[in-house]
Amino acid sequence: MAIISVRNLRKTYGETVAVDDVSFAVEKGEIFGIVGRNGAGKTTTVECVAGLRTPSSGVVEFGAGLTDAKEQIGIQLQDCSLPDKLKVGEALELYASFYPRPADWRALLGEIGLDPRVAFAKLSGGQRQRLSVALALVGNPRVAILDELTTGLDPQARRDTWDLIERVREMGVTVLLVTHFMEEVERLCDRVAVISAGRVLAVDTPDGLIERAGGGQRIVFHTTGPVDALTALPEVTSVRRNGDEVVVTGTGDLLVTVVGALTPGQVSGLRTERTTFDDAFLALTGNAPVSS
Amino acid sequence: MLVQKKLILTEAKLFLREPAAVFFVTLLPIALLLVLGLSVPGFSQPDPALGGERPIDAQFPAMMVLLSVATLAVSALPATLVMYREKGVLRRMSTTPVRPGALLVAQIAISAAVAVLSTALTLTLGHLVLDVPVPRLLAGFTGVLLLGSVALFSIGLWLAAVAPNAKVVQGAGAAVLFPLLFLGGMWVPRDLMPSPLRVVSDFMPTGAFGQALRDTMGGHAPSLTHLAVLTGWALIAGIAAARMFRWE
Numbered sequence: 304m305a306i307i308s309v310r311n312l313r314k315t316y317g318e319t320v321a322v323d324d325v326s327f328a329v330e331k332g333e334i335f336g337i338v339g340r341n342g343a344g345k346t347t348t349v350e351c352v353a354g355l356r357t358p359s360s361g362v363v364e365f366g367a368g369l370t371d372a373k374e375q376i377g378i379q380l381q382d383c384s385l386p387d388k389l390k391v392g393e394a395l396e397l398y399a400s401f402y403p404r405p406a407d408w409r410a411l412l413g414e415i416g417l418d419p420r421v422a423f424a425k426l427s428g429g430q431r432q433r434l435s436v437a438l439a440l441v442g443n444p445r446v447a448i449l450d451e452l453t454t455g456l457d458p459q460a461r462r463d464t465w466d467l468i469e470r471v472r473e474m475g476v477t478v479l480l481v482t483h484f485m486e487e488v489e490r491l492c493d494r495v496a497v498i499s500a501g502r503v504l505a506v507d508t509p510d511g512l513i514e515r516a517g518g519g520q521r522i523v524f525h526t527t528g529p530v531d532a533l534t535a536l537p538e539v540t541s542v543r544r545n546g547d548e549v550v551v552t553g554t555g556d557l558l559v560t561v562v563g564a565l566t567p568g569q570v571s572g573l574r575t576e577r578t579t580f581d582d583a584f585l586a587l588t589g590n591a592p593v594s595s
Numbered sequence: 596m597l598v599q600k601k602l603i604l605t606e607a608k609l610f611l612r613e614p615a616a617v618f619f620v621t622l623l624p625i626a627l628l629l630v631l632g633l634s635v636p637g638f639s640q641p642d643p644a645l646g647g648e649r650p651i652d653a654q655f656p657a658m659m660v661l662l663s664v665a666t667l668a669v670s671a672l673p674a675t676l677v678m679y680r681e682k683g684v685l686r687r688m689s690t691t692p693v694r695p696g697a698l699l700v701a702q703i704a705i706s707a708a709v710a711v712l713s714t715a716l717t718l719t720l721g722h723l724v725l726d727v728p729v730p731r732l733l734a735g736f737t738g739v740l741l742l743g744s745v746a747l748f749s750i751g752l753w754l755a756a757v758a759p760n761a762k763v764v765q766g767a768g769a770a771v772l773f774p775l776l777f778l779g780g781m782w783v784p785r786d787l788m789p790s791p792l793r794v795v796s797d798f799m800p801t802g803a804f805g806q807a808l809r810d811t812m813g814g815h816a817p818s819l820t821h822l823a824v825l826t827g828w829a830l831i832a833g834i835a836a837a838r839m840f841r842w843e
Contacts, residue, residue, distance in 0.1 A: 353690065355689060355690060371692075373690075373691065373692045374692050377690075378690045380683070380686065380687065380690065382683045382686075383682075383683035383684070383686050383687035383690075384682045384683055384684065384687075385682075385684060385687070386609050386679070386682075386684060388609050388612040388613070389605070389609060393605060393608070397601060397602070397605050398691065400597065400598055400601045401598060401688075401691040401692055401693040402691070402692060403692070438687070439690075442691065442692075
């Protein structure tokens, strides 16, 4: 049963269309990703879901026991900080007092591994993000919305944050994850909505989207010989040549077929690559340069 | 109510962790009164320019009260609020069931408490050390303190409403505070101002506030003009602030 259904959501600011037409449904207990480039309308979409903005048109419906956005949706937004001198423990205790049925903030503190006596200004970027997650969870929400959580974190802090998000899901909280970081989608999301220019291009599992983008296989090698014959093979979908380097994509027994068709002795540096979510995203959104 | 109390306590702790703020709004006016009162002989002698009063009878302590309230209202409070808006503290609160307005209430409550406390300390220490008389019209003095504080805090909230960021509000706070203090009689007592300047001062919130504090300390009723000026500023600035305040 869907815990959040968004139908034909639209949000405009004067002439500017932030969200054009967005529909998706989030199932209870999943990690649902919303991906898109900067300015695609991701943040506005989740702000409408959380009741922070009123949609210009369209519907946001709750189900599966979710009734009150402010009380039952915990949201961590970008660029929200705390007073410099507020200590970690004080922040959690204060925010816990805002909710009718808060979580045990001391237990959350253990979960994020921070010292309660440290002032906010003294926290590293990763520690601030972990505190942000804890503040989004301190009201004991049914849904946690996390917006661009790992942007600007170093690889270790990013992995720690991912582990934390997985533990959040294990606590039974449905997670709505806004990101433009494709590795994060592959690692964490059960399903994802790809948004571009305020519209949903596709909603699927990460693997499903990869499949749509031309399947899972890609072979790269160097050769000076002709490769035209490869195009005729049924397993091959595309052949791209860039100088000596040839990239072949396709399905089925691609590797065996391609190797069998090549002239021995003329091929070097052959490797196979799996199509990543990155490739799928670029294929879906059409290779335009990322604006940021 | 419980949440509001918790917010006020937390914000009070944060205020006390800012030594500069505590110094400028509480310690500086008291220290000025005591140090200058003890070291400048003229302050304890009747001054014909003040109608035969000693400066420490009313003029000087009234100016120290004005200094403390004006610094809190026009400089400290708007700087904190704009910083909270700029850093997304208000925005983060708006994601919870508690409205960010509760934070505004907490900030104003703390500023008011600090203003009262610092006034009480200034007058008490002034009385014990320098023999500053207790305000002879105590009820009137308290009423003037309240009305003047409302007027100045409204101006501070207005500043917080229109300032786009923390840098601007700090600059604007100082640019507004010093002329206001000057026109309030901080450096040149109103009695010594040329009369056109004194008329301007009469219509400034600080001029009206400072004079009304002096009047009530000396046992005189404040002038109705000054009370009307303070009420006018409170209304105009208060309404403008309420209309223009942005949470993000």
